[in-house]
Amino acid sequence: MWPSAALLCCVCISCAHALSNHPILVVVSYDAFRYDFFEQRLPHMEQVRAQGVYAEYLINVFPTKTFPNHHSISTGLYTEVHGVIGNSFYDSALKNVVGMGFEMYHYNDDVKPIWRLNEDLGEGRHSGAVMWPGSNFPYQNKTITWTLPFEAGYDWQKRVDHAISWILDPFRPANLVMLYFEEPDTHGHAFGPNSEVVRTQVHKLDNITGYLHEQLHAHGLSDLVNVIHVSDHGMTAVTPPRFINITQYMQNGTYEWAGASPAIQITPHQGHEQEIYSGLKAASRQNGHFGVYNKSEYLERWHYKNNSRSPPILVLADVGYALDDLIRAAPRFAEKYNFTLTNSSEFGVHGYDYTETQMHPFFMAVGPQIRQHTKVEPFHTVDLFYLFCAILDLPAPANNGSIIPTQLVLQPMPGRFRVGTIVMISVGGVLLVLILVILTVVFTLMLIKRQQNITTTAALNKRFPQTFQNYIEAQHLLEPEDA
Numbered sequence: 130m131w132p133s134a135a136l137l138c139c140v141c142i143s144c145a146h147a148l149s150n151h152p153i154l155v156v157v158s159y160d161a162f163r164y165d166f167f168e169q170r171l172p173h174m175e176q177v178r179a180q181g182v183y184a185e186y187l188i189n190v191f192p193t194k195t196f197p198n199h200h201s202i203s204t205g206l207y208t209e210v211h212g213v214i215g216n217s218f219y220d221s222a223l224k225n226v227v228g229m230g231f232e233m234y235h236y237n238d239d240v241k242p243i244w245r246l247n248e249d250l251g252e253g254r255h256s257g258a259v260m261w262p263g264s265n266f267p268y269q270n271k272t273i274t275w276t277l278p279f280e281a282g283y284d285w286q287k288r289v290d291h292a293i294s295w296i297l298d299p300f301r302p303a304n305l306v307m308l309y310f311e312e313p314d315t316h317g318h319a320f321g322p323n324s325e326v327v328r329t330q331v332h333k334l335d336n337i338t339g340y341l342h343e344q345l346h347a348h349g350l351s352d353l354v355n356v357i358h359v360s361d362h363g364m365t366a367v368t369p370p371r372f373i374n375i376t377q378y379m380q381n382g383t384y385e386w387a388g389a390s391p392a393i394q395i396t397p398h399q400g401h402e403q404e405i406y407s408g409l410k411a412a413s414r415q416n417g418h419f420g421v422y423n424k425s426e427y428l429e430r431w432h433y434k435n436n437s438r439s440p441p442i443l444v445l446a447d448v449g450y451a452l453d454d455l456i457r458a459a460p461r462f463a464e465k466y467n468f469t470l471t472n473s474s475e476f477g478v479h480g481y482d483y484t485e486t487q488m489h490p491f492f493m494a495v496g497p498q499i500r501q502h503t504k505v506e507p508f509h510t511v512d513l514f515y516l517f518c519a520i521l522d523l524p525a526p527a528n529n530g531s532i533i534p535t536q537l538v539l540q541p542m543p544g545r546f547r548v549g550t551i552v553m554i555s556v557g558g559v560l561l562v563l564i565l566v567i568l569t570v571v572f573t574l575m576l577i578k579r580q581q582n583i584t585t586t587a588a589l590n591k592r593f594p595q596t597f598q599n600y601i602e603a604q605h606l607l608e609p610e611d612a
Contacts, residue, residue: 173339181495205514205528207432212236321475355496
């Protein structure tokens with residue numbers, strides 16, 4: 130018994146000293162956890178919100194799909210910049226639909242997710258990712274220290290246990306872990322966000338949140354680890370009478386199709402561009418519940434246009450409506466989950482404009498570097514990248530986010546300037562420059578005056594040498610002795 134106890138103590142002591150020398154951050158994502166799910170009783174999550182910082186909601190990116198939004202969270206970049214424009218897209222060069230895989234995440238090889246940036250700074254920094262979308266691929270030809278690829282249905286507590294074990298690893302302790310849960314998205318698509326099934330999943334997520342923080346406490350990590358909880362998007366309910374068949378307005382064999390409701394990407398074959406666009410546009414006016422955009426018409430605020438992967442035509446259903454893919458998917462959901470499909474059956478859909486309230490994700494954070502008992506105004510998900518970098522003490526590369534939310538979320542710490550301090554320093558710098566300019570001007574004027582006096586004296590001396598010399602001596606005699 131004693132040898133075992135001694136060994137356990139040695140392991141504990143070893144682990145205590147094995148923690149990273151760098152700030153530690155865990156980022157947890159709950160797929161499709163809508164901001165207003167907090168209207169139900171969620172004690173563990175409510176405790177996190179009460180102890181730390183939270184926002185009523187976040188402003189995500191278009192389209193409000195899983196892969197684009199997770200990569201924007203990870204990089205601080207808009208969709209058109211990082212290139213993950215949907216959960217799938219048609220690649221005209223490859224002449225194929227691209228889904229989850231290496232190709233999807235490598236539109237721009239210079240894009241560096243937070244887990245890659247963290248390890249590239251070296252000095253014992255190690256990153257880990259539990260099923261986070263896109264994390265198990267190499268970036269800049271390098272993989273990170275710890276990864277667990279996605280496996281649907283993988284035990285949630287084991288996911289947390291992996292994260293904790295990586296932080297406590299005696300040889301390569303992680304100072305950054307990205308942790309992903311696919312619910313309530315998975316069941317939400319089949320049953321809709323208003324269902325009892327989704328409410329059950331939300332409560333399970335509350336429980337796993339409690340388990341994560343219990344494990345951090347049990348291992349003495351609560352005061353050492355910062356934890357950020359977010360979601361990528363919300364979800365809304367759609368019933369079969371609101372499924373719209375748009376393929377009837379296009380001729381078979383004249384286009385390629387990618388994406389999923391409510392945002393369908395259409396790539397017309399050569400010579401059919403105007404025909405398909407005009408047909409869909411006319412159908413849109415007639416139906417009244419979906420919009421049709423060619424690439425030049427994409428809204429600038431979507432940040433979706435300036436990318437070679439962006440489709441020539443986008444069909445976007447109105448909120449509460451869906452397109453052909455759900456016509457095909459609904460019977461499969463009914464078969465998989467053994468329910469009877471009716472006109473009142475609800476299905477979950479997301480991907481609409483990020484300004485739609487039901488697409489809003491949530492945010493909350495707690496930890497040693499996080500402010501306490503604070504509510505902040507909603508901010509953009511691309512702003513999270515600055516927050517990650519600040520916590521991890523990493524220099525942030527150029528991105529599309531703002532640093533302002535970081536100043537509102539983090540505790541004021543030595544060496545970290547708040548916005549007000551930065552403004553004061555800037556104003557002080559301007560004043561100092563003005564003072565230096567003024568002093569320079571005054572000094573220059575004094576030199577000019579002195580030079581003029583010397584010139585005048587020399588001229589007088591030359592003209593009245595004896596008289597002027599006597600005048601100076603007389604003046605000297607009149608001066609006090611202590612002058």
